[in-house]
Amino acid sequence: MTDAVAVPGYVGLTRRAVIAGGGMAIAGAGSLLLSARHQAQEVSSIGLSAIVPLTIGAWHNDPSAVPVLPDETEQLSINRAYEETVSRFYRRADGAIVMLVVAHGRPDSGMLAIHRPATCYTAQGFTVSNSHMTTLATPFAGVEADELFAVRDERQEPIVSWTTIGGRQTGFGISQKVEQLRAAWTGKRIDAILVRASTIGPDTPANYDLLKHFLGDLLRGLTPQQRQLLAGIA
Amino acid sequence: MSSVPYLPANTGLDTNRPVIQTPTERFGQNRLALVALMLGIAVLALRTGERLANGLWSTEEYAYSPMILIAALYLVWRKRHVFIDDRSRASIVAAVVLVPVLAVHAISVLINNITVSVATILIAAVFSAAFVWGWRPLRKVGFAIATAAFCTPLPGSVVAAITFPLKMFVSRAATKVLSLVGMPVERQGVMIELGNYRLLVADACSGLQSMFSLAAVSMVYIALMDYRSPIRTSILIVAIFPISVMANVIRVLALAFITYFMGDAAGQGFLHGFAGILMFAVAFGALMMLDGIMNRLGVAE
Numbered sequence A: 001m002t003d004a005v006a007v008p009g010y011v012g013l014t015r016r017a018v019i020a021g022g023g024m025a026i027a028g029a030g031s032l033l034l035s036a037r038h039q040a041q042e043v044s045s046i047g048l049s050a051i052v053p054l055t056i057g058a059w060h061n062d063p064s065a066v067p068v069l070p071d072e073t074e075q076l077s078i079n080r081a082y083e084e085t086v087s088r089f090y091r092r093a094d095g096a097i098v099m100l101v102v103a104h105g106r107p108d109s110g111m112l113a114i115h116r117p118a119t120c121y122t123a124q125g126f127t128v129s130n131s132h133m134t135t136l137a138t139p140f141a142g143v144e145a146d147e148l149f150a151v152r153d154e155r156q157e158p159i160v161s162w163t164t165i166g167g168r169q170t171g172f173g174i175s176q177k178v179e180q181l182r183a184a185w186t187g188k189r190i191d192a193i194l195v196r197a198s199t200i201g202p203d204t205p206a207n208y209d210l211l212k213h214f215l216g217d218l219l220r221g222l223t224p225q226q227r228q229l230l231a232g233i234a
Numbered sequence B: 001m002s003s004v005p006y007l008p009a010n011t012g013l014d015t016n017r018p019v020i021q022t023p024t025e026r027f028g029q030n031r032l033a034l035v036a037l038m039l040g041i042a043v044l045a046l047r048t049g050e051r052l053a054n055g056l057w058s059t060e061e062y063a064y065s066p067m068i069l070i071a072a073l074y075l076v077w078r079k080r081h082v083f084i085d086d087r088s089r090a091s092i093v094a095a096v097v098l099v100p101v102l103a104v105h106a107i108s109v110l111i112n113n114i115t116v117s118v119a120t121i122l123i124a125a126v127f128s129a130a131f132v133w134g135w136r137p138l139r140k141v142g143f144a145i146a147t148a149a150f151c152t153p154l155p156g157s158v159v160a161a162i163t164f165p166l167k168m169f170v171s172r173a174a175t176k177v178l179s180l181v182g183m184p185v186e187r188q189g190v191m192i193e194l195g196n197y198r199l200l201v202a203d204a205c206s207g208l209q210s211m212f213s214l215a216a217v218s219m220v221y222i223a224l225m226d227y228r229s230p231i232r233t234s235i236l237i238v239a240i241f242p243i244s245v246m247a248n249v250i251r252v253l254a255l256a257f258i259t260y261f262m263g264d265a266a267g268q269g270f271l272h273g274f275a276g277i278l279m280f281a282v283a284f285g286a287l288m289m290l291d292g293i294m295n296r297l298g299v300a301e
Helices: A013-039 A072-078 A111-115 A117-123 A174-186 A205-220 A224-231 B023-029 B031-044 B046-054 B065-078 B092-110 B114-133 B135-140 B142-151 B156-180 B208-225 B230-262 B264-268 B270-297
Strands: A059-061 A083-092 A097-105 A127-136 A143-152 A155-165 A192-198 B185-188 B191-194 B197-200
Touching (some): A013 B114, A155 A205, A174 B092, B065 B208, B092 B114, B114 B135, B114 B142, B135 B142, B156 B185, B156 B230, B191 B230, B197 B264, B230 B270, B264 B270
Antiparallel strands (some): B185 B191
């Protein structure tokens, strides 16, 4: 080797290259093996459309309308893995409305990213404001949820949303990444869920209360196992 | 493996390096180092490469990305003689930084964040080269590195935030021009109604992806021109963005005319692809024209 003629203490060019190349190869091989273990674990259908009831408390499904969803081509290009989405429009006798979206898929499929309300509404031309995390009081336990407000021209939507990975509440920030990493690390089949409810109206506490009660009614209608999966509470 | 002994520049002084060798010969002695680094980068990029090949890069919008990578590699290859053995320049700091970069890469692969995965591969390649050859040769191929950075897919949230305003701008501008030339045109959001036809300005028409591919091709053009003036180079780089938005308006106009005079089938078929190529030609032509104007005005090269 050309470096053999080097003076003592001289870390040669080739040796440095082997160290750097070796380091990169180890990192590459390691992440390849770990992700291969996880990648093999496909998430299969949990029958989401049957889990989410058509009647929630005083609310009844109106099949004639659909909520804001990500662009279809975007869904196709980002996410080719399995994913199931239920999107429904609910009406109450007094005329109040709620739009509900529940998405289910792999924690690492990009599903959580494209259905995240801040991203999804922005992509559809809405301006999102006043996004903040809050603990949503439900009849069972608190849920770490994101409250935000989206506006496009005349249309105003107060929104409440949360996610779970493997039946644990994650929020949308770094803790979601940590749960994604944990899911990948265990190499097990793990379900990720995103729940989003919105109504039409101004950015007032009354509208968020409306959504909170709707979501409480939704959780009441589920079995403890389903509640664990959808909201991280039993 | 080379068995020819030569004097490594271990005296630390550039003047003591053997001067009888041509740059290509000097490069030849680095072959083993190059192979070791390339192998390391290849293994590092295995999973990400597989995901890109089956995912984003196989879609029409990102099909340009592999070309950029090849162009960037060519730009480095052109300057390969700058990579010389010089231990006084080798950066130990780069090796220290490499460790957390590789850790972040592994995490991004596990949680399937393609943006971070690609970015960390590029950063790891640069820092490992700095560890072997030092920062000086890397500065000389800085432009190639900047070009390679265009391979990094933008994060979904950024794409979402930029695409809609761009789409709106393109729709507004196209509608304005169409009504100026007396066409029967109405606009509702990103929907252009032209006579009996309705044209939807889709995400792909925002021009964000074409802006990226155009920027990448322009970077190669600028690199090949070998301008020494940073002002000249900066003007060209900054100009890429308004030029590609304008070119995209022209593409939507071309599609509007094709649809109006030749029917929906023509607008959606072969001519749709043709309009895309036209847009690219217009944009690249405009960039070269700008460069030509700067020649006339006597802007330093």
